[in-house]
Amino acid sequence: MSIDLTESSITAAVQKTFDGSKNARTKEVFTSLVQHLHDFTREVRLTGDEWFTAMDFLVRVGKISSDTRQEYVLLSDILGISVLVDLINHEDSKGSSVTDSTLLGPFYVEGRPAANNGDDISGGVDGIPMFFTSRVVDTHGNPIAGAHVDTWHSDGKGFYDVQQAEKLHNHLAMRALLTTDEDGRFWYRSIAPRYYPVPTDGPCGEILRAADRSPMRPEHIHFWFQAEGYDSLITMLFRADDPYLTSDAVFGAKRALVADFIEHEAGEAAPDGTAVDEPFQTVEWTFVLNPASTAE
């Protein structure tokens, strides 16, 4: 009977409507969601005006979202939910040699170009040359061949390709899908990324400004590994001397993911041995994947 509900009886009444869920997980998730959303609403005594503001805000987050602008992901990121989900789902690899995971972030784009090892994936965007050299191995140090490696990063001013779509004529840049060779190796040339503010020109920016929060993320390179027989790994590498390393706006930085971004003078040799006639950077890293969970 859901009539004449009160502030205290409504929660159970709503939860009861999920009793007939076709699978147990639907019931579990919504029963908990209703409890916590109701508890929040009661705790802050949400006003009608605040509810209208919330409705309008949530619609606008949806409206501005697209394949290349993931504002809901960003909202989840700035509220720490994305990292929390990652932490919950990677408890088992704590203390092991497996590379730490972290949040996906709002700039992953499906349909990124495939590239060969050694390719320049900068898409012609100007910047300091960066050579990334890496190896993907299992927990025994054995190479994982044929792993798919998504990588994406900002330019030297802190902007991703999708944030400058007009200038780049909608051309995707500074992102690629690579494949590891027989030794588990992958390598590419690009340009050095930079710390940057998360996009503040949309609804999420309103929250950051209202809270007078820093929008800055430390400099990083994104990776998403997928290999048969292994858990997929979404992670980032951070630059050791970054000023925002301990104040990441989306809570994703980890010391275990801090890499040396080594600066080289003009004329020094790139990893492939050829001389580079301008200053450049190199980064090297070994990623360790977890054997596929039986639960997945």
Place this chain on the structure above:
Amino acid sequence: MSIDLTESSITAAVQKTFDGSKNARTKEVFTSLVQHLHDFTREVRLTGDEWFTAMDFLVRVGKISSDTRQEYVLLSDILGISVLVDLINHEDSKGSSVTDSTLLGPFYVEGRPAANNGDDISGGVDGIPMFFTSRVVDTHGNPIAGAHVDTWHSDGKGFYDVQQAEKLHNHLAMRALLTTDEDGRFWYRSIAPRYYPVPTDGPCGEILRAADRSPMRPEHIHFWFQAEGYDSLITMLFRADDPYLTSDAVFGAKRALVADFIEHEAGEAAPDGTAVDEPFQTVEWTFVLNPASTAE
């Protein structure tokens, strides 16, 4: 310091970023919101796949929303949040003679046509004639003149104008803004509404189907009163003999808002004294408004 956060340390770290909020309410609301969203996420051990599903779902709720399709309001409604917000904010009128409030619902539309008392507001939609006669008074029974009264309702098949925009050529119907006369009276002619399912062709329908929940709402007429010196009142009147009265899909039905929808034979007199040559209905109700809260 937000680096190397754990499942247990992340919540406080995120909450701390709201410490610098420009107003205390922002800090209060977001501190509580983060706590409860994180508690939910931890409690159900939300998986990465479920998080992706949620991101996609929330975007789609926003994308389908428009001035005439309030899918986020509907989501709030089917999770009982809309009614909870209403209950929280109308504790003070419990036990008084003030008319009970209830949720707004997703079908209120700004820019509805103004009408004069006595007008037919059906917009030409076919149905059983309904004559609504009412008075708006204060808690001492004194008339409130010049009150603005929004009213809106479905047709006899349970559909609102905005759900049949193509058929109605985007013409708004079965809704109007009226004004009470010197005796606090307002009255209009329209067509009888009907119980109906909330829209299930959008994302909210996916939740209802997954939970095998009834989408049905009991028959009702919506009202929104705004008068200077009084709290605004958002409410509905329900039909006494409705089969869905005690199982409202959005939890809004109240016995105190149940009215007699009286059926009349062809040839009987309408409230204005003229004979009606077909069967019709009459509904009469007195609404009592609360003096304006000083807090507002």
